[in-house]
Amino acid sequence: METIRKLIRKQSLEKLYNNLAANRKVYAPVIAADKKAEYKYNPGFADVTFDHIRSTLSVKNIVFPKVENLFFYENSKTESTITDIDLDKIPEVVLWGAHPCDNAAFDTLRSIFCWDTKDEFFSRRLEKLTVIGLGCHSSDEYCFCTSVGLSPSSSRGSDILLTKLQTGDYQAEILTAKGNEIVSSFPDLFEPLTDEKVDITEVKQKFSHKQVTEKLAGAFEHEFWIANSLRCIGCGACAYVCPTCACFDIQDETKGKNGKRYRSWDSCGFGLFTLHTSGHNPRHVQSQRWRQRIMHKFSYMPDRNESLGCVGCGRCSSGCPVDMNIAEQLEALQNI
Amino acid sequence: MDNLILRAKELLENKTVQVVIGYEAGPTGVVRPAFISDPANADSLIYDERCVQNLAVYLTKPEVKHLGRIAIVSSLPVMRSIMMLISEQQISYDEIVVLGISADGVLLDIADLSVMQGYIDKSDLSNPVKYKELLAELKKLTPAEKFEYWQKELSKCIKCYACRQACPMCYCTRCTVEVNQPQWISVQSNAHGNMEWHILRAMHLAGRCISCGECGRACPVGIPCHLLTMHLTDQVYNYFKVYAGTSEKMNSVMSTYEPNDKESFIV
Numbered sequence: 001m002e003t004i005r006k007l008i009r010k011q012s013l014e015k016l017y018n019n020l021a022a023n024r025k026v027y028a029p030v031i032a033a034d035k036k037a038e039y040k041y042n043p044g045f046a047d048v049t050f051d052h053i054r055s056t057l058s059v060k061n062i063v064f065p066k067v068e069n070l071f072f073y074e075n076s077k078t079e080s081t082i083t084d085i086d087l088d089k090i091p092e093v094v095l096w097g098a099h100p101c102d103n104a105a106f107d108t109l110r111s112i113f114c115w116d117t118k119d120e121f122f123s124r125r126l127e128k129l130t131v132i133g134l135g136c137h138s139s140d141e142y143c144f145c146t147s148v149g150l151s152p153s154s155s156r157g158s159d160i161l162l163t164k165l166q167t168g169d170y171q172a173e174i175l176t177a178k179g180n181e182i183v184s185s186f187p188d189l190f191e192p193l194t195d196e197k198v199d200i201t202e203v204k205q206k207f208s209h210k211q212v213t214e215k216l217a218g219a220f221e222h223e224f225w226i227a228n229s230l231r232c233i234g235c236g237a238c239a240y241v242c243p244t245c246a247c248f249d250i251q252d253e254t255k256g257k258n259g260k261r262y263r264s265w266d267s268c269g270f271g272l273f274t275l276h277t278s279g280h281n282p283r284h285v286q287s288q289r290w291r292q293r294i295m296h297k298f299s300y301m302p303d304r305n306e307s308l309g310c311v312g313c314g315r316c317s318s319g320c321p322v323d324m325n326i327a328e329q330l331e332a333l334q335n336i
Numbered sequence: 337m338d339n340l341i342l343r344a345k346e347l348l349e350n351k352t353v354q355v356v357i358g359y360e361a362g363p364t365g366v367v368r369p370a371f372i373s374d375p376a377n378a379d380s381l382i383y384d385e386r387c388v389q390n391l392a393v394y395l396t397k398p399e400v401k402h403l404g405r406i407a408i409v410s411s412l413p414v415m416r417s418i419m420m421l422i423s424e425q426q427i428s429y430d431e432i433v434v435l436g437i438s439a440d441g442v443l444l445d446i447a448d449l450s451v452m453q454g455y456i457d458k459s460d461l462s463n464p465v466k467y468k469e470l471l472a473e474l475k476k477l478t479p480a481e482k483f484e485y486w487q488k489e490l491s492k493c494i495k496c497y498a499c500r501q502a503c504p505m506c507y508c509t510r511c512t513v514e515v516n517q518p519q520w521i522s523v524q525s526n527a528h529g530n531m532e533w534h535i536l537r538a539m540h541l542a543g544r545c546i547s548c549g550e551c552g553r554a555c556p557v558g559i560p561c562h563l564l565t566m567h568l569t570d571q572v573y574n575y576f577k578v579y580a581g582t583s584e585k586m587n588s589v590m591s592t593y594e595p596n597d598k599e600s601f602i603v
């Protein structure tokens with residue numbers, strides 16, 4: 001659909017939020033006790049922040065929860081009875097105030113989860129999601145959306161994109177039918193847009209992702225990987241906070257006769273991730289795992305999924321205990 | 337700091353070691369571990385109050401061992417970790433050179449294991465002051481309040497295992513959480529699975545934790561999981577009068593039996 005731009009005043013935003021939160025799950029950012037931003041379901045409007053830069057965790061858990069039950073089972077001596085999950089029970093969710101990088105990541109995740117076989121759990125959750133994004137009026141040294149084809153005002157992944165105007169009111173870009181449905185339910189809250197001066201931060205481009213992708217094609221055996229990954233301790237922090245990392249583990253948990261099969265987040269940074277039953281591990285040292293992380297996002301995915309595997313949110317770097325700064329490494333890789 | 341750089345250069349130039357593990361400031365100013373193999377790069381080494389990571393975690397990694405003999409910048413927690421790793425036969429003192437740093441940031445002359453032992457012996461080995469205060473606060477809570485506090489904190493856990501990976505004493509190539517035949521603890525990250533993980537981790541570190549605080553610092557969601565192991569450090573001291581990482585010959589209190597062990601905690 002064609003994008004429509006409207007004005008929504010600050011007071012009307014509160015009404016919109018309260019109306020949505022009255023009968024839907026609304027996932028919105030608040031400032032937690034440790035001063036960092038985190039998303040919560042249906043917080044009071046007064047607590048919702050419009051000024052955060054980066055929440056510690058991404059919002060991917062809406063469509064890819066850290067634990068997703070796949071089915072339940074009951075074992076008898078002779079057989080197992082399986083009970084499927086009722087996917088119709090997946091609730092509608094409105095994501096409120098998430099930034100362009102996080103919203104674009106839903107697209108990236110879709111390119112993974114629906115690459116050939118459509119993942120039912122993921123797709124049904126995505127269908128039930130409406131995204132009211134928020135363009136960024138602030139950023140920090142970890143942000144690099146502009147190096148991966150996005151920007152503080154990109155609308156990819158949003159159904160409605162709010163952008164602060166210099167007057168303090170907001171511009172609402174209505175981008176999809178889902179977005180339009182919300183706007184048409186509350187016509188009184190939206191006005192024609194007259195003043196278009198928006199308050200958007202500037203994010204300097206650090207590298208060209210096209211050049212990085214080209215360089216990576218011949219860099220598998222480069223000494224870069226060992227030299228730049230010795231300090232990586234091989235935890236799952238970067239993958240778990242990342243909005244586009246999609247690896248999961250599948251486990252059964254049984255208690256007595258009853259149990260369930262579920263999937264939970266996993267990371268290619270773990271040594272065990274590629275360990276074969278034979279004992280052989282094709283990625284037996286951290287440099288190979290770090291290479292996989294970068295290759296997957298900047299070489300294999302553009303190749304196979306026609307999508308970069310990174311939206312430049314900077315979470316992996318700000319959350320890494322040993323400052324494995326991905327943008328710094330990509331900048332260096334561009335020039336090897 | 338100049339002394340540290342000079343010493344690092346000297347060790348690399350005369351090939352006593354092949355790599356120096358220390359700290360540097362990255363391009364964004366964040367302090368991080370540095371692996372220096374070329375003496376010309378030793379100038380980037382720094383040491384100040386921002387250098388808190390416990391570098392001993394690297395000593396058991398095959399790719400780091402592979403580099404050759406290692407010199408390692410070592411504050412007291414790193415030295416105690418080294419002592420712990422030697423006592424658990426994970427490393428031998430011959431593989432490393434300890435570039436000891438005193439509490440006020442001065443390069444120490446740690447000529448051999450006995451000098452390091454001497455330095456540890458005369459240091460205060462109880463939990464660092466800032467953690468003591470937090471532990472004292474927690475102690476004031478009733479058991480029900482404590483349980484509620486930890487349930488709330490642990491509900492944030494995403495099981496990324498950064499706490500485990502950051503700890504020099506969590507060197508197991510296959511952690512108990514990763515064994516699934518049989519499955520010892522619930523792998524899922526929910527209230528139940530998170531609690532089991534943290535009880536397991538704390539118990540495996542009882543009497544082995546050297547109070548560096550690294551696990552809590554590494555946690556991306558800010559769970560003070562170091563307070564669990566540090567509390568056990570206090571408990572172990574109360575019962576057995578030992579601190580971890582104090583002797584190359586020490587036996588882990590939790591896996592050895594002495595006839596004069598107090599048994600009052602057995603119910």
Ligand code: SF4
Pocket residue numbers: 231232233234235236237238239269316319320321322323324
């Ligand atoms: S890059 Fe950082 S966060 Fe990622 S596995 Fe390595 S140490 Fe952990």
Ligand code: SF4
Pocket residue numbers: 238241242243244245297309310311312313314315316317326
């Ligand atoms: S790789 Fe890092 S910067 Fe890129 S999307 Fe993931 S967390 Fe964000």
Ligand code: SF4
Pocket residue numbers: 492493494495496497498499500554555556557558559561
């Ligand atoms: S580092 Fe934090 S989030 Fe990760 S497993 Fe440990 S306590 Fe949980």
Ligand code: SF4
Pocket residue numbers: 390502503504505506541544545546547548549550551552562565566
């Ligand atoms: S404080 Fe944490 S990281 Fe340090 S030794 Fe104890 S358990 Fe390990």
Ligand code: SF4
Pocket residue numbers: 500505506507508510511512513536537540541
């Ligand atoms: S938690 Fe226990 S089993 Fe796991 S790595 Fe640490 S010491 Fe080993």
